[in-house]
Amino acid sequence: xxxxxxxxxxxxxxxxxxxxxxxxxxxxxxxxxxxxxxxxxxxxxxxxxxxxxxxxxxxxxxxxxxxxxxxxxxxxxxxxxxxxxxxxxxxxxxxxxxxxxxxxxxxxxxxxxxxxxxxxxxxxxxxxxxxxxxxxxxxxxxxxxxxxxxxxx
Numbered sequence: 001x002x003x004x005x006x007x008x009x010x011x012x013x014x015x016x017x018x019x020x021x022x023x024x025x026x027x028x029x030x031x032x033x034x035x036x037x038x039x040x041x042x043x044x045x046x047x048x049x050x051x052x053x054x055x056x057x058x059x060x061x062x063x064x065x066x067x068x069x070x071x072x073x074x075x076x077x078x079x080x081x082x083x084x085x086x087x088x089x090x091x092x093x094x095x096x097x098x099x100x101x102x103x104x105x106x107x108x109x110x111x112x113x114x115x116x117x118x119x120x121x122x123x124x125x126x127x128x129x130x131x132x133x134x135x136x137x138x139x140x141x142x143x144x145x146x147x148x149x150x151x152x153x
Contacts, residue, residue: 002049016049016080020087023049028095042088051080110149 001022006015023045031038058073 012051012054012076013079013083016051017083017087019049020046020084021091024088024091028091038092046084046088049080049084051077054080 002015002019005018006012009015024042027038027041027045030036030041054073054077058070058077061067061070061073
């Protein structure tokens with residue numbers, strides 16, 4: 001990804017950003033697939049993107065007392081590092097939002113099932129707050145599901 005974008009767009013910064021996005025997405029997907037921490041995949045993927053040559057050139061020109069060149073490479077180093085960090089942050093935020101939305105949906109569905117079980121079992125009319133005590137006309141399957149749910153919570 002890095003080489004294709006750098007050759008196509010001619011920008012090391014844009015190339016680092018695109019490659020950072022690709023590495024971060026792959027890391028999140030591999031982590032979920034293989035049930036491992038994201039950092040196990042992220043760190044080895046990011047290391048080749050670190051702007052080592054720019055850091056070296058910045059220090060080299062600083063030692064040679066060539067401040068304009070040193071400043072140029074230092075700025076380039078910081079921009080590339082910022083692009084990589086921004087890519088990782090964006091992908092982490094995206095996966096976090098997707099996970100939060102999935103959790104909210106599951107909670108709404110669970111609450112809806114619980115409310116349906118309460119209504120179908122007559123829990124609103126029952127004197128006890130939990131379950132329906134298998135009153136007449138009650139759907140016993142729903143009561144059993146309700147009891148299992150209450151034990152979990």
